[in-house]
Amino acid sequence: MLFNSLDFLIYFPLVTLLYFLLPHRFRWGMLLVASCLFYMAFIPVYILVLFTTILIDYFAGIWIEKTAGKTRKIWLITSILSTCLVLFIFKYFNFFNANMAGLARWLHWNYSLEGLSLILPIGLSFHTFQSLSYVIEVYYGRQKAEHHFGIYALYVMFYPQLVAGPIERPQHMLHQFYEKHYFEYQRVANGLKRMAWGMFKKVVIADRLAVYVNQIYGDPASSHGLQLLLATFFFAYQIYCDFSGYSDIAIGAAQVMGFKLMENFNRPYFSKSISEFWKRWHISLSTWFKDYLYIPLGGNRVSLSRLYMNLMITFLVSGLWHGANWTYVIWGGLNGFYLLMSLLTRSWREKLVQLTRLGQFPQLHKGLQVITTFTLICFSWVFFRASSLADAILVFKRIFQGLGEGLQLALEGHLGSIVHLLMAPGVPFGRKEYLLALGTILLLEIAHLAQRKGALKWQLSQKPVWVRWVFYYGLVMGVILLGNYSMAPQQFIYFQF
Amino acid sequence: MKKFLFNIILMAFLVAGGMGVILYIPPVEKNFYAEILRKYDHLHQSGSPKIILIGGSNICYGVSARQLSEYYHLPAVNMGLNGGLGLRLMLSQVRPWIGKGDIIVISPEYEQFLGAYHLLDGQGSSLAEVLYYSPESLQYLDSISQYKETVKYLPIFAQKRLGYLVNHRFGFRKKLPIDKEKLDYRQAFNAYGDATYHFNLPVPGFGKGNYPLPDNFDMAPARLLNQFSQEARLKGAEVYFAYPGYAQSEYNKNRKSIQHLESLLSRELELKFLGKPDDYIFSDELFFDTVYHLGQKGTQLRTLRLMDKLESERGISYQAQSANEKG
Structure with missing residues (x-):
């Protein structure tokens, strides 16, 4: 069941209504059943896979708490391995197998292991990480083992964040299932507004841009470099609006019922550096990797060379987490490389700022930093979006060729030819679609700029009632009248991870 | 809670009102x-006995009710x-307009039997237009599926209508080629x-090779046809099935x-068949423009073939039957 489907539009109010009508002691059970049904709407039998990991981690948590020393560690390792094994079988086995086969061919070895034809359970990487964080926290004694099986199952399966996060921590989430939530007008209204904003990002911006990106990236060989450049720019916004739109709906839906999920995005394209970007993008995953991989590896309290290695490992694993494909690994590696470079070149860059007196123009300096960071991130998105490494290389080649041609045309004053190129037959966007795409991106960034002065909902709450109504009415009508609706709702990109 | 319900209902009314304005503000094309x-x-005003042709566009673009009416x-x-x-x-x-002596010919497109196409309950695009x-x-x-499909299509429908209104009001609309x-x-x-x-009109032709027909047919439509046929026969009507x-x-x-479908239907369908697919x-x-849409000559030919089959299935021509009744 997708958040942007009619089914969810009916399902969510029904579950919420039931939640508030039921006495507190029955609510967890109802939410668990609702979460199971939500999950089973994809591939029903996979609930058994999820149930198995829940069962293992539940008992592992209790045994980790009860035991000490080596036994405790054995329970932790058993739990981590069994949870990761499921992830490996469903997500990474074929990738591993194909690479092993390639290596064997190269070494003239005999290797003939059959691949598996399994469909990836939806959101597997997300709930795997959420389960892992639980056992690790219990191991370190920062969280008590949850003895109520239903509550623990709900912690893993809570339906608003089941398939694409935010990846929660037990300390933040578990206690909330014991708390009694009342119907509070302001909280419920704010949750619904957040959901509407998420829907706007998803169906109006992301799904429209997807039409352009899918076609151009679907056949990079026949696309002009400038079209690929624009498609990369559009993809940056598509993936942001798709994923942050999902997160907004998840956070809003949980908020309506009285739950507080962690924030996942904080206007990432306004970051002034790569390290800042990763503090603002997919925050729940970045902090997960920081807490459970980067810091255990030694974090930054190690030698410089070790620090660089820790960073690279963290980013490579993060890339692999996103998908079993070398394109994702390279995407992660590239982001790690950016970070290393930013550390290595810090003093040079500071000298350059002094030399050019950029420091005297802080707004200009900041603007340049934001543009540079955004360009670097867009560059890395090429690997994320391309179907294969060969495609990614082709995309780069054509972009640079296209840039050269575009520059020449611009210098010769043939700007019309560039416009003509972007509107050529076969390009999925006409004038209206370009206007809508660019207009809504602009609108999004205006909203982001406005958020510097505080949350939009707070700013709006200071306005007269009619202004608020016009705004929210416009938002709902915008979702209906500007959304890109194909007959089947578009899946969220991060659902596949 | 009261305030919340009031605001939600007010917003729902405003949205419905906005949609109503977009959908029904003149001109309605x-x-x-x-x-x-x-x-x-025509269906409601025609008394029984009458001939009713049921199907998708293959029927309106392929069988002449006028020819049948004039002949019978x-x-x-x-x-x-x-x-x-x-x-x-x-x-x-x-269904409600079937009477004694009616001759009903049902000729669905092959795709109606493909479960994956979900045509049994209809597509939101067509349902919304008709509603x-x-x-x-x-x-x-x-x-429920029919309602769901329609509601799902509503935003697209409103967008199309808004586009039409904007084009109409601001004169953006170019002269379009013939578009049905x-x-x-x-x-x-x-x-x-x-x-x-x-x-x-000049024949645009159909995109050859654009009509792949998988063979994973679903027999739910056949069961629906059997049920319909049973009800119609109870009312004294004759129900026939013809291939498109x-x-x-x-x-x-x-x-x-198609041969696979034919063998399935001959086993499942309890209706009288007016011939075979070939x-x-x-x-x-x-x-004309699709693999199912016939032009004038094709429509005449298909109607004649249908009449042939109908007469041989009924064993007697309508003219002979009326003459017998009079005699």
Whole structure:
């Protein structure tokens, strides 16, 4: 069941209504059943896979708490391995197998292991990480083992964040299932507004841009470099609006019922550096990797060379987490490389700022930093979006060729030819679609700029009632009248991870 | 809670009002689908016995109710409009108007039997169009899926309508080539419900090879047809099943699937068959813009073939039958 489907539009109010009508002691059970049904709407039998990991981690948590020393560690390792094994079988086995086969061919070895034809359970990487964080926290004694099986199952399966996060921590989430939530007008209204904003990002911006990106990236060989450049720019916004739109709906839906999920995005394209970007993008995953991989590896309290290695490992694993494909690994590696470079070149860059007196123009300096960071991130998105490494290389080649041609045309004053190129037959966007795409991106960034002065909902709450109504009415009508609706709702990109 | 409910209801009203304005503010362009109104009128006003043709666009673009009416001296209604309406609606909009002596010919497109195409309950695009012009059609919707499909399509429908209004108001609309979706229905059909606008137009042809027909057929439509046929027979009507008119070149490509469907239907369907699929295969030149849409000559040929089959199935021609009754 997708958040942007009619089914969810009916399902969510029904579950919420039931939640508030039921006495507190029955609510967890109802939410668990609702979460199971939500999950089973994809591939029903996979609930058994999820149930198995829940069962293992539940008992592992209790045994980790009860035991000490080596036994405790054995329970932790058993739990981590069994949870990761499921992830490996469903997500990474074929990738591993194909690479092993390639290596064997190269070494003239005999290797003939059959691949598996399994469909990836939806959101597997997300709930795997959420389960892992639980056992690790219990191991370190920062969280008590949850003895109520239903509550623990709900912690893993809570339906608003089941398939694409935010990846929660037990300390933040578990206690909330014991708390009694009342119907509070302001909280419920704010949750619904957040959901509407998420829907706007998803169906109006992301799904429209997807039409352009899918076609151009679907056949990079026949696309002009400038079209690929624009498609990369559009993809940056598509993936942001798709994923942050999902997160907004998840956070809003949980908020309506009285739950507080962690924030996942904080206007990432306004970051002034790569390290800042990763503090603002997919925050729940970045902090997960920081807490459970980067810091255990030694974090930054190690030698410089070790620090660089820790960073690279963290980013490579993060890339692999996103998908079993070398394109994702390279995407992660590239982001790690950016970070290393930013550390290595810090003093040079500071000298350059002094030399050019950029420091005297802080707004200009900041603007340049934001543009540079955004360009670097867009560059890395090429690997994320391309179907294969060969495609990614082709995309780069054509972009640079296209840039050269575009520059020449611009210098010769043939700007019309560039416009003509972007509107050529076969390009999925006409004038209206370009206007809508660019207009809504602009609108999004205006909203982001406005958020510097505080949350939009707070700013709006200071306005007269009619202004608020016009705004929210416009938002709902915008979702209906500007959304890109194909007959089947578009899946969220991060659902596949 | 009261404040919340009040605000939610107010917002719902405002949204519904906004949608209502967009959908119904004049001018309302009466396109191809508005023909449903005349088809209903004709069906409701024709007494029994009468001939009723049921199916998707293969029926309105391929069988002449006028020819049948003139031959049998009976009122004839061509209810065919678009396969996207789904077999369920096609049957339920006729069901209350069946009377003694009616001859009902049902000819669904092959795709109606493909579960993956979800045509049984119809597609939102066609259902919404028909409901827009004929809100009374709501009474003929009898599955949740039909409502769901329609509601899902509403935003697209409102967007199309908004686009039309903007174009109309600001004169952006260019002169469009003949497009049946935008054609005024009064120019498109004759009084019997047969599509005739295309008879004198140049033939655009159909995209050859664009009609792959998988063979994973679903027999739920057959069960619905059996149920319908049983009800109609109880009312004293005769119900026949005919295969759609289909282009030779595509038939050659999809022969296996069609033969598989034929064997399934001959086992499952309790209706009388008016021939086999190859009885309704015509050369490509007789088709207009899709593999199911015949031109004037093709329509005449198919209607004649249908009449042949009908007479041999009934064992007696209608003229002979009336002469016997009079005698």
